[in-house]
Amino acid sequence: MENYNGSTFHNELEECIMEMDMRKNRFESASSSAKEAYEKACAEADKEFKEKERLLIEKYVRRVKPLEREYYKVERCARRALSEKSRRINDLREKDLEYADEYFKNKIEFILSHQEYSYLRDSIYIMRKRRMNEIRKKYNDKISRVKKEYDDKVKPYLDRYESAKDEIDREFSNIKQDRDMKVNMAREQYDLTVKEAIDEYNKGAISDEPLLSRLVNRNVQKVKKLLRLK
Numbered sequence: 001m002e003n004y005n006g007s008t009f010h011n012e013l014e015e016c017i018m019e020m021d022m023r024k025n026r027f028e029s030a031s032s033s034a035k036e037a038y039e040k041a042c043a044e045a046d047k048e049f050k051e052k053e054r055l056l057i058e059k060y061v062r063r064v065k066p067l068e069r070e071y072y073k074v075e076r077c078a079r080r081a082l083s084e085k086s087r088r089i090n091d092l093r094e095k096d097l098e099y100a101d102e103y104f105k106n107k108i109e110f111i112l113s114h115q116e117y118s119y120l121r122d123s124i125y126i127m128r129k130r131r132m133n134e135i136r137k138k139y140n141d142k143i144s145r146v147k148k149e150y151d152d153k154v155k156p157y158l159d160r161y162e163s164a165k166d167e168i169d170r171e172f173s174n175i176k177q178d179r180d181m182k183v184n185m186a187r188e189q190y191d192l193t194v195k196e197a198i199d200e201y202n203k204g205a206i207s208d209e210p211l212l213s214r215l216v217n218r219n220v221q222k223v224k225k226l227l228r229l230k
Contacts, residue, residue: 027201034193041186049179056171064164071157082150086143093139100135104128 107124111117 023201027197030197030200031194034190034197037193038186038190041189042183045179045182045186048182049175052175053172056168056175059171060168064161064168067157067161067164071154071161074157075154078150078153082146085146089139089142089146093135096135096139097132100128100131104131 104124104127108121108128111121111124
């Protein structure tokens with residue numbers, strides 16, 4: 001009877017430990033499979049992204065680069081023309097300002113040297129200031145027209161280049177978002193699978209301690225009973 005009880009306890013304990021090992025193995029297997037699935041999904045998403053990125057780079061070189069070269073070629077020519085015209089306008093403005101300044105300077109010197117004309121001094125200063133402002137405005141308007149010519153020449157090329165570039169940028173942003181979404185979904189699935197495996201493992205682990213306690217207590221009672229019989 002004693003040997004039978006000891007053997008029974010041993011067998012039941014082995015079964016309990018075996019169940020614990022099996023549960024641990026199931027958890028590790030589920031976790032490992034989830035990790036492999038996650039890594040595979042990430043690798044596939046990354047591979048797909050790189051292929052789309054490669055095609056997008058080819059599209060950029062084919063469509064955007066020619067527009068970029070064309071824009072910079074036109075822009076350089078237009079800028080040289082703007083610079084040359086602006087230089088000539090500024091030279092003429094300085095000459096006109098210098099001439100006007102010399103003209104009124106002589107007038108003022110004449111008035112200052114003739115007392116009978118001193119009442120005209122303030123009027124001459126006002127006329128000088130007005131004339132200088134007129135000259136500046138005249139040449140500023142010319143500079144503005146030259147700048148507008150530059151903008152009108154360059155803007156269509158810039159718009160075409162930037163439009164094509166923005167289209168590529170949007171496509172790149174879309175494929176990157178698609179890649180990130182797939183990676184995030186794979187991560188969420190991985191986290192969910194691991195959580196379920198942990199919950200399943202913990203659910204069984206909660207019952208391990210009472211089960212072991214019952215096994216031990218039951219066999220202790222049997223041993224005590226045998227001792228009393230003796």
